[in-house]
Amino acid sequence: MTNIQRKNHDRYMLLATVPLIACGTVLYSTRVLLLCAVAMLTAKAVDVAVSMARHEEFDYTDHSSELSAVIFCLMLPVNIPVYIVVVSVLMAVLVGKHFFGGKDVYPFNLAALAMCCAAVNWQDKVFVAVTPFSKVDFWSGYTTGATVTTAGIVKNGGVPAHDTLNLLLGNHPGSMGSDFVLVILVTGLFLIITKKITWHIPVAFLATCTAIALAFPRVYGFPRLESLQLELLNGVVLFTALFMLNEPTTTPTNPKAKIIYGIMAGALGMAFRYFGGFEFGSCFAVLLVNTMDGVIERFASGEDKAAENSKAEKQPEEKPGKKVYQAHPKIKKDTLDIIGEAEDSIDEVLYSTRTISIDEILRAEAELNKSRKDGK
Amino acid sequence: MKKPDYSLLYNNWDDTVRRRKVFLSNPVFIKGLALAPLVVAGTTVKNGLILCIAIICLLTPARFATNLITRRMSVPLKTFFYPFVSAIIFAFVYYYMYRFLGSQVLMLGVYLPILIVDPLIVKNFEKTRKEEALYSIINGLRNTAGFAVACLIISALREFLAFGTVAGFKILKAGILPMAQYSFGGFLIIGILCAVWAQLVKNYKYKVEVEALHNERFADNID
Amino acid sequence: MNDLLTTLISYFNLAILAIGAQNAIFTRSLGISPGIKMLRDPRKKTVYFCTALTVFQVMTSVIVHFAAPLVDKFGFGEYRRFAMPTIIVVACTVSYMIVILSLSLILSEGKFREVVQSVTGASINSAIVGTVILSQNYGFALDESIVFGLASSAGYFIAMMLISEADKKICHERVPEALKGLPITLIYISVLALSVYGLTGHGLAL
Numbered sequence: 001m002t003n004i005q006r007k008n009h010d011r012y013m014l015l016a017t018v019p020l021i022a023c024g025t026v027l028y029s030t031r032v033l034l035l036c037a038v039a040m041l042t043a044k045a046v047d048v049a050v051s052m053a054r055h056e057e058f059d060y061t062d063h064s065s066e067l068s069a070v071i072f073c074l075m076l077p078v079n080i081p082v083y084i085v086v087v088s089v090l091m092a093v094l095v096g097k098h099f100f101g102g103k104d105v106y107p108f109n110l111a112a113l114a115m116c117c118a119a120v121n122w123q124d125k126v127f128v129a130v131t132p133f134s135k136v137d138f139w140s141g142y143t144t145g146a147t148v149t150t151a152g153i154v155k156n157g158g159v160p161a162h163d164t165l166n167l168l169l170g171n172h173p174g175s176m177g178s179d180f181v182l183v184i185l186v187t188g189l190f191l192i193i194t195k196k197i198t199w200h201i202p203v204a205f206l207a208t209c210t211a212i213a214l215a216f217p218r219v220y221g222f223p224r225l226e227s228l229q230l231e232l233l234n235g236v237v238l239f240t241a242l243f244m245l246n247e248p249t250t251t252p253t254n255p256k257a258k259i260i261y262g263i264m265a266g267a268l269g270m271a272f273r274y275f276g277g278f279e280f281g282s283c284f285a286v287l288l289v290n291t292m293d294g295v296i297e298r299f300a301s302g303e304d305k306a307a308e309n310s311k312a313e314k315q316p317e318e319k320p321g322k323k324v325y326q327a328h329p330k331i332k333k334d335t336l337d338i339i340g341e342a343e344d345s346i347d348e349v350l351y352s353t354r355t356i357s358i359d360e361i362l363r364a365e366a367e368l369n370k371s372r373k374d375g376k
Numbered sequence: 377m378k379k380p381d382y383s384l385l386y387n388n389w390d391d392t393v394r395r396r397k398v399f400l401s402n403p404v405f406i407k408g409l410a411l412a413p414l415v416v417a418g419t420t421v422k423n424g425l426i427l428c429i430a431i432i433c434l435l436t437p438a439r440f441a442t443n444l445i446t447r448r449m450s451v452p453l454k455t456f457f458y459p460f461v462s463a464i465i466f467a468f469v470y471y472y473m474y475r476f477l478g479s480q481v482l483m484l485g486v487y488l489p490i491l492i493v494d495p496l497i498v499k500n501f502e503k504t505r506k507e508e509a510l511y512s513i514i515n516g517l518r519n520t521a522g523f524a525v526a527c528l529i530i531s532a533l534r535e536f537l538a539f540g541t542v543a544g545f546k547i548l549k550a551g552i553l554p555m556a557q558y559s560f561g562g563f564l565i566i567g568i569l570c571a572v573w574a575q576l577v578k579n580y581k582y583k584v585e586v587e588a589l590h591n592e593r594f595a596d597n598i599d
Numbered sequence: 600m601n602d603l604l605t606t607l608i609s610y611f612n613l614a615i616l617a618i619g620a621q622n623a624i625f626t627r628s629l630g631i632s633p634g635i636k637m638l639r640d641p642r643k644k645t646v647y648f649c650t651a652l653t654v655f656q657v658m659t660s661v662i663v664h665f666a667a668p669l670v671d672k673f674g675f676g677e678y679r680r681f682a683m684p685t686i687i688v689v690a691c692t693v694s695y696m697i698v699i700l701s702l703s704l705i706l707s708e709g710k711f712r713e714v715v716q717s718v719t720g721a722s723i724n725s726a727i728v729g730t731v732i733l734s735q736n737y738g739f740a741l742d743e744s745i746v747f748g749l750a751s752s753a754g755y756f757i758a759m760m761l762i763s764e765a766d767k768k769i770c771h772e773r774v775p776e777a778l779k780g781l782p783i784t785l786i787y788i789s790v791l792a793l794s795v796y797g798l799t800g801h802g803l804a805l
Contacts, residue, residue: 054775087553095564099786101773107765108790116793121554276798284797291761291791294768369590408632408781412725415628456692459723463685471681482680486629486732489684490725495632498723559628560792567778567785575777 009248010063012196016187017070017243020177023170028078029136032176035076035085039069042086046093050102062103064249065093068110071243074177075115075236075280077128079141084125088118109250111243112286119278127152127279129173147173150234151279159219160230167233178239188242200255202241204262205269209237212270231273240269240282250290257293257300264296265289386588389581397518400580404526404566405573409496414530415562417487421543424531426473426481428524430488433469435497435523436516438462443512462492496523526569534565610746617750620799623726624758625792630726634755635784637720638763645759647717651698653752656727658694660748663687663731664741687731688723695722726755761791 024032043065051058069089076085092114097106118126127149130136134145150172153160162172170180178184191197210228217227232238245251245265252261265285272281385392393400403409410431418424442461446454470488473481481488491497496519532542537556540548555561623629630652637643666686670679698718703711730751734744762784769783778786 095786096790099775099778099783100769101771101775105768105771105773107768107787113790113793116797117555120558120560120793120796272797278797281797284794287790287794287797291764291794294764406781408635408785411631411785412628412729415631455719456688456695456723459688460685460692463688466684467678467681470684471678474681486627486729486736489732490629490729492684492688493723493725493728495636555793558796559626560789560796562628563785563789563792567782567789570785571775571777571782574780574782578777 010067014067019183020074020180023180023183024176027132031078031136031138036070036073038082039073039085039089040066042089043069043093050098064103071111072114075175078130078136078176079143079146084118084122088114091117104249108290109244109247109286112283115283131173132171149279154230155279178236181233181238184238184242197246200258201245201262204259205241205245205266208263208266209270236280236282244286252293252297254297254300257297260296260300382584382587383591385584397522398525400577402526403496403519403522405570410494413487416559417484418531419557420535421531424527428527430491431523432520434466435520436513438465438497439512439516443509458498459493462497466492613746614750617747618754622795623751623755625795629729630724633720633724634759643717645763647714648721649756651718651721655694655722656748656752657745659690659727659731660744662690662693664744687728691723
């Protein structure tokens with residue numbers, strides 16, 4: 001995927017969320033729009049603030065933060081307090097994206113990171129479902145329609161009383177946008193047919209989830225197919241397959257690697273659903289599988305580590321869709337090096353004795369002189 | 377306040393760094409030592425204080441005692457003598473802390489006993505250079521101070537973020553970021569504090585270099 | 600047959616607990632400082648380090664299991680908690696001596712020099728001491744403490760591999776200057792620990 005396609009990817013995915021936002025607005029209330037707007041604005045504000053702090057030109061073509069913010073927002077219930085959205089998006093974009101170097105190089109899926117942050121901090125507020133068409137206060141989010149999520153019922157061994165049509169249409173207590181199965185399926189098919197995304201990851205992910213759900217049904221004494229339906233049509237399984245696993249920055253590029261990546265994400269996601277502490281295990285699984293994309297890529301392309309290292313030393317390879325930066329030669333002589341140094345002679349602190357460049361000194365000295373003259 | 381002599385600092389920079397263990401070579405923020413107890417157990421100021429007391433009672437005496445005992449020993453023997461001495465001192469420290477502070481000490485579980493093998497205390501074992509007995513006390517006290525400062529900053533910040541209180545005094549109704557009380561929150565907050573600390577050290581170093589260079593040029597002009 | 604199956608299942612549960620929910624690095628942060636140090640030290644190899652750690656872990660568990668009751672025998676039962684670290688350090692020393700002696704007999708000199716660098720660092724650290732104290736606190740039988748020790752080391756090894764895999768992602772020029780090195784490594788571990796936390800939920804026994 002070239003850089004232009006990468007930019008377009010964010011735009012198309014943002015467009016793909018529009019039908020979900022529309023459905024959410026109709027079923028829940030216009031508060032959906034407020035929350036999405038707040039999330040996007042927070043993400044953009046962090047981007048702008050960071051580019052100002054780093055004295056870099058602001059990149060208007062980068063929409064990855066907004067896209068992640070909207071995807072995260074759609075997984076939340078409509079009565080979520082605004083500060084949770086703001087803090088989680090801030091954490092994800094600042095820590096998950098800019099701390100690791102910003103666009104094209106961040107290692108974790110930002111929407112999954114935001115969701116995990118929200119889930120561990122405010123579990124009781126995030127895993128709530130709101131009954132469709134119940135009255136929701138626009139500003140405070142107060143509603144009388146708050147209830148247990150369908151995923152939560154299945155997790156506790158119960159059987160939710162929703163028929164298949166309602167599950168497909170998303171007409172059951174749920175989150176703002178991740179439950180509209182039919183809309184997600186149509187959008188996904190459209191994106192695959194128009195080649196905006198590839199089929200490998202979603203298909204491998206869903207196939208793994210299906211296989212595991214059929215082999216080990218969670219709802220005991222229930223026909224396997226109905227149990228499967230409950231597993232796949234609620235929670236964020238389909239939503240994860242389409243919106244979170246296709247991000248070019250955090251996924252492998254090789255088709256074979258993509259399939260392995262999808263299978264691993266599916267297996268881990270189901271394990272987290274079955275044994276984990278939270279209803280939406282897929283988000284945690286996405287974070288975990290993000291850390292292994294390098295290994296999967298190497299494994300799939302059959303390259304051994306040594307060969308890859310020697311190649312990387314010669315020149316920074318330009319992987320399609322991923323901008324690989326050359327390892328900074330100074331890093332090895334940085335803070336962590338001290339720990340290594342500490343072993344032999346604890347007090348030789350290399351980090352602190354590192355000299356700054358002569359240009360910097362001359363510039364700073366000129367400023368100092370100027371300010372002293374002005375002071376006199 | 378008297379202005380520090382920047383030229384002197386600049387010319388003896390390595391020595392300066394060695395001496396200023398609280399700021400320039402903080403054992404936690406710069407060297408990344410003793411992270412295990414801080415990440416999991418350093419969640420409230422109370423816990424932080426208990427860790428500090430343990431380190432105060434443990435670090436300098438262990439260093440001094442080992443210095444006296446292992447003076448003539450070869451390096452491989454030293455390797456194990458250090459943790460052994462610190463373990464014996466720790467047994468008494470642990471017992472008296474338990475008697476005076478009560479079961480709160482046991483609440484920290486394995487995170488007090490593992491201090492005896494923490495690189496903060498035993499890293500010295502691989503050191504080949506001999507150090508004077510007096511110097512070992514001074515160095516131990518510096519390391520203790522560095523750890524205490526870092527430990528109190530980390531535990532106070534985590535308590536504030538997680539529960540909205542500092543040392544038990546209520547400041548906010550609830551915590552802003554409840555994840556600060558878990559280990560991953562600890563990693564994150566310590567990581568960010570390390571970055572802030574490193575930046576402060578860098579700024580200070582920059583200032584010293586610039587001032588020292590300026591002084592040199594100024595002196596040249598007088599000549 | 601049924602007994603064997605029950606035992607195997609209990610071992611499996613214990614192993615899953617030690618690798619996942621109570622992971623040495625992500626949940627308990629045991630051995631984190633020497634771990635990060637080892638990753639950055641070109642003289643040390645992760646595989647040697649973690650293998651040595653596993654061996655020491657098991658040997659120390661076994662020695663401590665037999666040595667700890669001696670404290671009761673000599674009438675110091677109430678001080679057992681306070682004497683435990685000393686017993687563990689002595690056990691570590693004994694296992695280190697045994698391993699080093701056997702390695703020096705088996706390996707050639709060059710190889711021995713290479714291996715020893717990693718082995719010494721792994722001999723005494725908080726991962727071993729913490730795990731042995733935990734298994735003593737839980738009151739594990741000999742077989743259980745061996746399984747717990749093995750699984751803890753396996754968890755440590757997996758965590759180290761995941762962190763060393765991150766090197767390419769966190770060592771590049773786009774990472775802000777102040778965050779390079781130790782801070783960004785800690786933040787990366789934090790996100791990893793967060794994802795593992797999804798499996799465990801709240802609650803950690805110190």
